[in-house]
Amino acid sequence: MNPAPPVTTARTGPYRTHPMFVTFEGLDGSGKSTQVELLAETLRGNGRDVVTTREPGGTDVGEGIRELVLHGPDMTPWTEAALYAAARAELVEEVIRPALERGADVLCDRYIDSSIAYQGIARGLGVGRVLELNLAAVRGLLPDRTFLIQLGHEAARARQKEQPDRIERERDDFQAAVDEAYRGLAAIFPRRITAVDGTQPPETIAKEIRGHLDLS
Numbered sequence: 001m002n003p004a005p006p007v008t009t010a011r012t013g014p015y016r017t018h019p020m021f022v023t024f025e026g027l028d029g030s031g032k033s034t035q036v037e038l039l040a041e042t043l044r045g046n047g048r049d050v051v052t053t054r055e056p057g058g059t060d061v062g063e064g065i066r067e068l069v070l071h072g073p074d075m076t077p078w079t080e081a082a083l084y085a086a087a088r089a090e091l092v093e094e095v096i097r098p099a100l101e102r103g104a105d106v107l108c109d110r111y112i113d114s115s116i117a118y119q120g121i122a123r124g125l126g127v128g129r130v131l132e133l134n135l136a137a138v139r140g141l142l143p144d145r146t147f148l149i150q151l152g153h154e155a156a157r158a159r160q161k162e163q164p165d166r167i168e169r170e171r172d173d174f175q176a177a178v179d180e181a182y183r184g185l186a187a188i189f190p191r192r193i194t195a196v197d198g199t200q201p202p203e204t205i206a207k208e209i210r211g212h213l214d215l216s
């Protein structure tokens, strides 16, 4: 049996539980990025190492793909799905997996559920096929928790920026289909996806999210 380690090697830093991978989903304008920042602040205040990132993007390759997919020419739905999956593959290998391995929490603004809702359901490519493509791209890495910030598509549209990107320019029925798709996903994965009411003030939403994560 090994002797007990000398007292001087005892941990003096903050107590750590295992790292969390949390993703945020919702329509453009739902307030996801504000919630990523508010949760990151809380976790950092609790002494945790936190990495925040966004999709598509978060790496050099990913930012290049972002430019192409959001501001480039029209493309087929499978091209679009493949580009999002490629950006995601890069983000997972370059940023997310290394961060989790060193013990950091990772908060990501959009992840696989975005592709399932937008490309799988709203573009009609099929949930199973888009999921399969993405699970291969990320080598099976799924989030521990996902918060869906729910805001009807009219309210989300009203909050959008003046210069919409290629996806935001889609008609209202596309955005309504995405909204519906997200609600369906939350019903299918009730343990992983928690829906929160996005019409509330940001601090109220943040408090609710902290409650779901047992954080003070």
Ligand code: TYD
Binding pocket: 028, 029, 054, 055, 056, 070, 084, 110, 111, 112, 114, 115, 116, 118, 119, 165, 167, 168
């Ligand atoms: P986002 O970065 O949230 O937009 P912004 O920074 O402009 O608020 O997302 C960009 C757009 O890409 C958004 O309309 C949703 C779309 N999208 C997909 O269609 N599929 C995906 O897999 C992802 C990640 C995003």
